[in-house]
Amino acid sequence: MNHTNDITENFGTLYYPKSALVFYETIGTDTATYVEHFDMDKNGNPINAHPLTVREANVLAKSLQTDDEKNQAFLKPKGILPTNVLHINPNAEKGTVLWYTKAQQRQLYFVNSLEIPNGKAQVPPMLWLADKNSLTVFALANNRRPMAKTLLHHAPFFNIYEKGNVCMGTVSIDIKNSASVEEFIQAWEDYFFNSYFSHSLSANLTKKNIVTLWKSLVNTDKPFPTEVLKTNNKTLKHLL
Incomplete structure (x- = not known):
């Protein structure tokens, strides 16, 4: 016997049809267009057909404009550009930000196996x-x-490859198209420091054993010993 399982509870956000537009166009050299608006009943069937009203057209235009404005807002500063930002490419799809942070104290998390x-x-x-x-x-x-x-x-952390790219593991990255440059920077710093450091991806990142290094620093007020850093023979110019 075939058994049917109800898997609807595993679905994500469900969207229900509310209305539909049908565009009609005449045939010939001088074409004319007519737009009809349909409401939807609870079963998703079109009802109440009527010509698209000015009010309905304005609501649609406002919705489309809002989405466009969100895309245009990507990586724009909320006010004066933060002084730690060095370069911005605001492209909505391939946009990048280059910034720096000074020495600071951060909460760090490590998997148990690192002790x-x-x-x-x-x-x-x-x-x-x-x-x-x-x-x-x-x-x-x-x-x-x-x-x-x-x-x-080289950044003296776990989960980092020799070229500097970070392995984010199972961290779910969700950067919005409407994110300002401040929100973008804050999100990435939170993703990095709030995830668990778990494994070393390169043995050449520091002059001192990386496990021993962090054991000596966590829960102390010791400044980070920059003398253990290793150069990677690149300059900032290589990133521009």
Whole structure:
């Protein structure tokens, strides 16, 4: 016997048809267009056919304009451009932001197998490059605003490949098309620091054993020892 399972509870957000537009056009050289508006009943069947009214057309136009404005708002600052932003490509699909952060204290999380306690620690100055789907990070030798010729260092963290690209694992990345540059930066920094560091993807990121390094820093007030950073023979100019 065949058994039917109800899987509707596994669906995501359901959208129900509310109305429909049908466009009619005459045949010939001088074509004319007529638009008819239909309401939908609870079963999704078109009812109450009538010519599209001015009010209905205005509601539709406003909806389309709002979506367009959201796309145009991508990576625009809320006010004055933050001083830590170095470069922006505001393309809605392939947009990127390049920014830096000074040395700071952050809450860090580690998987149990590393035997490093979760806690706050000082992290080095960092350079960040991100688009809507991926993140690349580097370390900097000091807090000064980096220039095109500033030498980059490997970021001394787990989950990072030698080229600086970050393995986000199972983290669900959701950067909105309407995200301002401030929201974009905040989202990526939160994704990075609020996820669990789990494994080393390169043995050449620091001059000191990376596990020993973070064990010595977590839950202390020790400044990050920038002397353990290793250069990667690239400058900021390589990212532009």
